[in-house]
Amino acid sequence: MSMKNLAYLVSIAVSVCFAYTTFDGKEVPPLPPAQSNIVTARTPVALYQALRNQSAGQTIVIGNGTYDVSPWESILIDVDGLTIQGESGDPADVVFVGRGFENCDAVGEEMIKINSDRFTIANLTLSETRTQALKLQTMGNDSCLVHNVRFFNNGEWGIKAPNGPVSYGWEIRYCHFENTKVPVIDRCQDMDGGNYIGGMTLMKCDGWNIHDNVYLNIQGATNRAMGAILAWNGCASLVIQRNLIMGCDQGIDLWLTTTNVVIRNNMIVPGAMNSMYITDGTGTQVCNNTVFSVFTTNNGAIIFNNSTGVTFKNNIVYGSLVQNGTVTIDTGNNIFLTRTNRLAAAAWFGDESMGDLHLKSDTCAPVNAGISLAGVSDDWDGVQRTGPYDIGADEYAVGNGILPQGDLGAAGLVVSQASPNPFNPATRVRYSISESMQGKLFSIKVHAASGVVIKTLASGIVLSGTHDVVWDGTDNVSHPVASGIYWIVVQCGAAQKSVRAVLWK
Numbered sequence: 001m002s003m004k005n006l007a008y009l010v011s012i013a014v015s016v017c018f019a020y021t022t023f024d025g026k027e028v029p030p031l032p033p034a035q036s037n038i039v040t041a042r043t044p045v046a047l048y049q050a051l052r053n054q055s056a057g058q059t060i061v062i063g064n065g066t067y068d069v070s071p072w073e074s075i076l077i078d079v080d081g082l083t084i085q086g087e088s089g090d091p092a093d094v095v096f097v098g099r100g101f102e103n104c105d106a107v108g109e110e111m112i113k114i115n116s117d118r119f120t121i122a123n124l125t126l127s128e129t130r131t132q133a134l135k136l137q138t139m140g141n142d143s144c145l146v147h148n149v150r151f152f153n154n155g156e157w158g159i160k161a162p163n164g165p166v167s168y169g170w171e172i173r174y175c176h177f178e179n180t181k182v183p184v185i186d187r188c189q190d191m192d193g194g195n196y197i198g199g200m201t202l203m204k205c206d207g208w209n210i211h212d213n214v215y216l217n218i219q220g221a222t223n224r225a226m227g228a229i230l231a232w233n234g235c236a237s238l239v240i241q242r243n244l245i246m247g248c249d250q251g252i253d254l255w256l257t258t259t260n261v262v263i264r265n266n267m268i269v270p271g272a273m274n275s276m277y278i279t280d281g282t283g284t285q286v287c288n289n290t291v292f293s294v295f296t297t298n299n300g301a302i303i304f305n306n307s308t309g310v311t312f313k314n315n316i317v318y319g320s321l322v323q324n325g326t327v328t329i330d331t332g333n334n335i336f337l338t339r340t341n342r343l344a345a346a347a348w349f350g351d352e353s354m355g356d357l358h359l360k361s362d363t364c365a366p367v368n369a370g371i372s373l374a375g376v377s378d379d380w381d382g383v384q385r386t387g388p389y390d391i392g393a394d395e396y397a398v399g400n401g402i403l404p405q406g407d408l409g410a411a412g413l414v415v416s417q418a419s420p421n422p423f424n425p426a427t428r429v430r431y432s433i434s435e436s437m438q439g440k441l442f443s444i445k446v447h448a449a450s451g452v453v454i455k456t457l458a459s460g461i462v463l464s465g466t467h468d469v470v471w472d473g474t475d476n477v478s479h480p481v482a483s484g485i486y487w488i489v490v491q492c493g494a495a496q497k498s499v500r501a502v503l504w505k
């Protein structure tokens with residue numbers, strides 16, 4: 001067999017074995033395969049032509065690579081039922097690059113304009129736009145899906161739904177919004193002095209489900225960015241759930257007449273401002289969230305202004321709750337921790353510095369202290385809550401914290417995400433093995449993204465129970481490896497679990 005064929009077989013094996021796992025350890029469900037009308041584009045020219053010739057119901061599959069879309073006019077989606085998706089499933093493999101986060105010559109840049117219903121965008125990265133990555137065009141665009149898309153260093157918003165007719169029924173899931181850049185003060189005469197930036201700004205959106213997304217480090221020039229999720233001006237019946245929001249100036253903001261927005265099972269470690277800022281909401285439900293606001297420069301972890309019909313239950317609030325103007329909240333059945341209780345909080349949570357607000361002990365106060373609530377059935381992990389509900393986003397389970405949960409008896413093998421991740425210099429994985437697996441052959445190996453094994457961390461006959469293993473970022477001959485994506489693969493008998501670990505130096 002030629003080396004080329006061997007490499008091909010290895011790449012097939014890798015793509016079959018490794019479902020994409022998000023930054024916070026959630027496995028992304030695959031999209032249903034397209035049945036017909038599929039166009040594959042593997043060069044910028046082919047992609048440009050495919051987009052120009054788009055037809056209703058078509059699927060455009062995009063091969064791995066970096067696509068400089070900066071010379072193009074905005075990409076206009078104006079047929080119904082179009083899907084554009086990266087080929088591999090890893091959004092880092094297909095990267096669109098725009099005109100630049102700081103580019104004052106392109107202050108109107110919008111990378112993709114949506115003027116249709118049932119549009120799906122999946123498994124790719126939209127980066128370096130001056131303003132918006134995705135913008136609804138005329139509004140009244142219904143039932144679109146944004147799946148496993150990485151929004152990276154976009155100068156204003158990842159997604160913008162402006163004022164206009166109502167858009168119904170979108171789903172935004174397993175996406176990753178992250179900035180490593182911060183605007184300069186008064187960049188390009190920005191109306192907010194360099195703070196007009198956030199993850200998504202939504203107006204006139206109804207029935208949207210925004211779940212299992214990650215929002216990281218979205219900050220303004222003077223730490224007054226507009227919110228990881230800003231919903232306002234007529235938004236109704238949104239469900240914002242199971243998201244991780246970390247290091248953003250503001251987390252979830254509701255302004256100006258929102259109705260029946262549900263905020264549940266989110267973990268939020270905000271930056272300089274708040275985890276939630278809710279103004280003029282009617283019927284807002286804030287249930288089973290865990291927020292951990294360490295900054296003392298701002299007033300509160302959660303701020304309500306002029307809101308009516310609020311339900312506020314089963315939340316853990318580290319920081320404080322502030323109520324301004326006309327607002328009445330029954331604050332019973334929550335846990336409030338003032339910032340002087342840092343040690344108590346540290347004993348409860350997995351690792352708040354990594355945004356891991358899982359409960360780590362079955363003896364900590366939130367466990368079984370909550371009340372049953374209509375509409376709350378699962379937790380941040382997407383696992384069914386059992387027994388008396390726990391307070392906060394996480395329902396505690398044995399092997400909790402950084403361990404994903406499952407039926408250990410049936411699964412036999414449960415493996416945590418790597419923590420920290422990204423990491424430098426070392427990361428740790430925990431794993432639990434059932435009694436039924438006792439005595440089976442066992443190994444833990446680190447694979448490079450190419451599939452090649454670079455280090456064996458453990459091998460032999462397995463013992464049941466919960467264990468951990470640390471990888472120090474070196475290979476089998478103790479040489480430090482390069483920055484990049486690696487897979488830690490735990491094999492136990494016929495069972496295999498893989499977790500992604502990103503080394504950043």
Ligand SMILES: [Ca+2]
Binds near residue numbers: 367368387388390396
């Ligand atoms: Ca419980």
Ligand SMILES: [Ca+2]
Binds near residue numbers: 379383397400
């Ligand atoms: Ca849980």
